[in-house]
Amino acid sequence: MTDREDERGPAKRAEEFLQVFKKGAEFTQEILKDNERLRYQILELEERLKLREDMGGTGDSVSDKLLERIQVLEKEKKEILERILHVEAENVDFANRYVEVESENNMLANLYIASYQLHSTLDFREVLQVITEIIINLIGAEEFAIMLLDEKTNKLQAMAGEGLELKELPTIGLGEGVIGQMAKTGENYFIDDMENYVRDYAHPIVCIPLKIKEHVIGVIVIYKLLTQKSRFAEVDYELFTLLAGHAATAIFSSKLYSESERKLSTIQGFIELLTK
Missing domain, CATH: 1.10.287 (Helix Hairpins)
Structure with missing residues (x-):
């Protein structure tokens, strides 16, 4: 370039x-x-x-x-x-x-x-905010959450979302229920009957794993669509797949950058102590 x-x-x-x-x-x-x-x-x-x-x-x-x-x-x-x-x-x-x-x-x-x-920033919170805006504007979701996997505990926890109180969402283990199972298998999930759906935090209408190749780092769970959007179009399914890949890469990169920044700050602190 x-x-x-x-x-x-x-x-x-x-x-x-x-x-x-x-x-x-x-x-x-x-x-x-x-x-x-x-x-x-x-x-x-x-x-x-x-x-x-x-x-x-x-x-x-x-x-x-x-x-x-x-x-x-x-x-x-x-x-x-x-x-x-x-x-x-x-x-x-x-x-x-x-x-x-x-x-x-x-x-x-x-x-x-x-x-x-998504790829214009390495700030973790900014990346989550951009993903949130994309889900609202491109997908047409009203209530949803971005849940990330803690590889130490193998549990999914809500890190960002819209229309929901994140603290109300349960922490879900890998393989538990619909969300945990989709995170384990890496497969997309869409509910069959959207008209009669009643919000259930453990059973969303959509669950999209955030994958880097076959490695799942989290999921996007959707519980309600905007009023003007009653169903998903064919192009939406393609958008979900493309979004999941881009979002996963951006999140993973921003987390690595944040960790490296913390390590660098710690090393610089030690160096300053030694030089003093």
């Missing part, structure tokens, strides 16, 4: 990244409009061609010609209407696919920015 790129900073790169997605969305909209316009032009040209061919034919009388022409036009009208309906259905399908792609692009862009925020 050059000095010039360092000066731009994460915010500038994130802005440039969003601009790329915006240009892609505008280009896709132009393609959809051109596609629809060309389809109607083809139908119009085909109709004109058929009309010219039919006008060159002969008949026994003017009335017979007119009647025959009316029948042909009625048939062609029916065919054209069917083809127009088919084109409209295709346009609706293209529009729906465009909305889905745009939604996924926005999510990925937000995650891209969030990952920069």
Whole structure:
């Protein structure tokens, strides 16, 4: 990375990244409009061609010609209407696919920015705060907690969260209940029936292990979603997986940094005592 790129900073790169997605969305909209316009032009040209061919034919009388022409036009009208309906259905399908792609692009862009925020600090508390904001804004959770594993006791304890009193959350041993089991196996957990769910600290609606490769350092447990979010979309499951990896790495790095800072401070203290 050059000095010039360092000066731009994460915010500038994130802005440039969003601009790329915006240009892609505008280009896709132009393609959809051109596609629809060309389809109607083809139908119009085909109709004109058929009309010219039919006008060159002969008949026994003017009335017979007119009647025959009316029948042909009625048939062609029916065919054209069917083809127009088919084109409209295709346009609706293209529009729906465009909305889905745009939604996924926005999510990925937000995650891209969030990952920069996660790795822009080595302060442990700041990392937990960034993860909290990501869970609220990207996932749409209202009540949740970030529980970290104490490797000395093999117990999970809530270190940060939203909408809950952390002291009310129990300390959970590795392998105990749903949360402890997910921390032990490293698998994601999602409840089947969200509509009839009643908050149970030992049984969340979502439990996502924070993993570095296969090593679990904690879990994210969610107990309630925001009012406007009644269920998870397909992209949410991908976000959970990506978030878990980024969050775990950021937490692990910040903890190592904090420990090294404490050790350095202790060593410096000893050196000062010896030199005095």
